[in-house]
Amino acid sequence: RRVSATFMEMLLICLECSTTVRPKDGWQVFSSAQDADGRCICTVVAPEQSLCSRDSKGRQLRQLLEKVQNMSQSIEVLNLRTQRDFQYIMKMESQIKGLRSKFRQIESEKKTPVTRNFQELKGKMESLQPLIPVLEQYKTDTKLIAQFKEEVRNLSGVLMGIQEEMGAYDYEELQQRVLSLENRLRNCMSKLTCGKLMKITGPLTVKTSGTRFGAWMTDSLASSKNNRVWYMDSYTNNKIVKEFKSISDFVSGVESRTYNLPFKWAGTNHVVYNGSLYYNKMQSNILVHYSFETGRVVTQRALESAGFHNVYPYTWGGFSDIDLMADEIGLWVVYATNQNAGNVVISQLNPDTLQILQTWNTEYSKRNAGESFMICGTLYITNSHLTGAKVYYAYSTKTSTYEYTDIPFHNQYFHMSMLDYNARDRALYGWNNGHQVLFNVTLFHIIKTEDDS
Numbered sequence: 001r002r003v004s005a006t007f008m009e010m011l012l013i014c015l016e017c018s019t020t021v022r023p024k025d026g027w028q029v030f031s032s033a034q035d036a037d038g039r040c041i042c043t044v045v046a047p048e049q050s051l052c053s054r055d056s057k058g059r060q061l062r063q064l065l066e067k068v069q070n071m072s073q074s075i076e077v078l079n080l081r082t083q084r085d086f087q088y089i090m091k092m093e094s095q096i097k098g099l100r101s102k103f104r105q106i107e108s109e110k111k112t113p114v115t116r117n118f119q120e121l122k123g124k125m126e127s128l129q130p131l132i133p134v135l136e137q138y139k140t141d142t143k144l145i146a147q148f149k150e151e152v153r154n155l156s157g158v159l160m161g162i163q164e165e166m167g168a169y170d171y172e173e174l175q176q177r178v179l180s181l182e183n184r185l186r187n188c189m190s191k192l193t194c195g196k197l198m199k200i201t202g203p204l205t206v207k208t209s210g211t212r213f214g215a216w217m218t219d220s221l222a223s224s225k226n227n228r229v230w231y232m233d234s235y236t237n238n239k240i241v242k243e244f245k246s247i248s249d250f251v252s253g254v255e256s257r258t259y260n261l262p263f264k265w266a267g268t269n270h271v272v273y274n275g276s277l278y279y280n281k282m283q284s285n286i287l288v289h290y291s292f293e294t295g296r297v298v299t300q301r302a303l304e305s306a307g308f309h310n311v312y313p314y315t316w317g318g319f320s321d322i323d324l325m326a327d328e329i330g331l332w333v334v335y336a337t338n339q340n341a342g343n344v345v346i347s348q349l350n351p352d353t354l355q356i357l358q359t360w361n362t363e364y365s366k367r368n369a370g371e372s373f374m375i376c377g378t379l380y381i382t383n384s385h386l387t388g389a390k391v392y393y394a395y396s397t398k399t400s401t402y403e404y405t406d407i408p409f410h411n412q413y414f415h416m417s418m419l420d421y422n423a424r425d426r427a428l429y430g431w432n433n434g435h436q437v438l439f440n441v442t443l444f445h446i447i448k449t450e451d452d453s
Contacts, residue, residue, distance in 0.1 A: 059437060146425045175341035192375030194328055196392065197445030200409035203430060203437035207251050210234070213318055213417040214431045215268040216250075219275065220326055220424040228256075230272050232265065233419065234316040235281060237266045240431060243292070250436075262297055263288060266308065268418040268431060273331055273351060280322040281311050286322070287333065287354050301354040303336040306345075312336035312366040316417055317387040321366075327374040329425045334379065344369065346379055355420035362402060369393075371419035373428065377441070380405070385416045409439060 210233040217230055229250040231242040239261035244250040263281045270279040276298065277290045285306040289298040306322055312335065313320040321333040331349045336342050346360040362379070370382035370389050384391035391407035411432065418431035421441070428439035 012313060017272075025078075040367075044084050045226055046355050050113055100412050131160065131330070143262065147355040150357055165262070173396055183373055195409060196378070197375055197380055197394070197405075197441060198444045199442035200391070200428065200438040200439050201442070202428075203410060203412055203432065203438050204440075206247065207436045208328070208434060209253075209436065210431075212415060212434050213268055214434075215270050215418045215420075216431065216436045217270070217420060217429055218422060219272045220422045220427065221274040222424070231278070232268070232270060235268050235320070236266060237264060241277065253317060259290075259292065259342070261288075261290060266319040267313075267322065268291075268318065269320055269325070269420070270327050271324045271331070271420065273326045276351070276356075278324045278331065278351075280308070280319075280324070282319070285322065285335075287349075289351075298352070303335060303341055303379060305348075306335040307342070307366075314366070314369050314385060315368065316371075316415065318417060321416075323373050325372075325420055326423070327421060329374075329377045332371055332374050332379075334374075342366055344372070344379070344381065344395075346395065360395065360397050360400060364393050364395070364402075371416055373421040375421050375423075382416075382419070385411075387411050387414050389416065412437070 039375045054187060103114065109175075120247075137214040139306040171395065178418075197364065210231075213235040214231070216232070218227060222228065227246045229244040229247060231244065231250070232238070233240075240259060240260040242255050243257040243259065245256045246309045248316055259277075261279075262278075265279045265286075266282040267280055270277060272278075272292075275292055277292065279288050279290070280286070281288050281300065285303045285308040286300050287303055288300045290296070291298050304324060307318070308321045310319055311321055314323075321335060325332050325334065329348075330350045333347050333349055335345055337345055338360045342365055344364045344366050348357045348359075349355065350357055364381055368383070370385040372381040373380055374380075379395045379397070380391045381393040381395075382389045389411050390409065391405050393402060394405050395402040413433035413435050415433040416430060417433075418429070419439075420429050422429060423425075426441060428441060428445070
């Protein structure tokens, strides 16, 4: 059940690791943790938000039931008042009919002279004749009110039965159970900080907007209550960043703020990290650190020897020479240099000063890379930006070693111009030919349990 306003609700399911996890259709993030002996610790599953709609239906049902009950009370008051008036009208109707009968009797006997007063009284009596059909209609309306009252009573009973069947009265109890489950999840996730990429599934299409190329992102260091989205359309000649308070506002197109950057950006490989935007200044190898809070540049620094302006771009071009990214470990930049023969270079950055903390040279050609992203200090590189692409190469900064991989992913809209990992959401954000998409990632973990020596 959906009971919190986090980016996506989590469920913890402990099961045998030999069991294949088959979540329902939709975007769901899951990770399996094993100890050194291969025993399953837990599997984390995040369901698609639209699947958790029972609460909304329950609230609608309760609101409908309240309205019916309010209507029933109003009808009861109207009915009591109507019954009182009805008794008075019945008495009046009887009197009118009795008087009419007496007048007819007097006129037929003609034993007594008809006085002037009698004629006036008869005239008034005749003027009341049109009231008789009105009284008849009033009696009919009274019957309809009684019938309506009974129908509302029956409807109220049906709604209460549905409510009980849905378990709406257990909502508070279920909410507490889910909150307890989320606490267990956080305890488990604290042990699953890093892992090896095993699988990419999806995508989920969040929105279709903008040009063929662009970037969209959330802040991986933001709190669970902060789900702001930033949107940067196109790969060149633009410096307007749009901000949305949530994913739902982003989908609806409800902007909360826009930022006019001091410099235009190059490429689509920007990143928001700890409340700041990091991007490559157009037609340069300068990195820019821009604070959303102050609306000013904190610092800018040249990335020495880095190629720029389509010297060493990804396969799709678009001035994608310099790629800024973040993961569980920190802030990174991926680029290429002449000194490394145009092959990919990885550098970890100081987020405040943009100084390089450490650098790794790989043997993978930057121009042959479709896109790349960092997960837990490992750079994963795709072999193309087109259909049929897969994660082909992985370089670990922890061990300074690489391996060739074969992890396919569905390039649904045929042209990927942005692919970036978000450690908080455990998901890949993509810009797929004018579509903003999300990919689910599965990470493999080996952790120690308390009974391990």
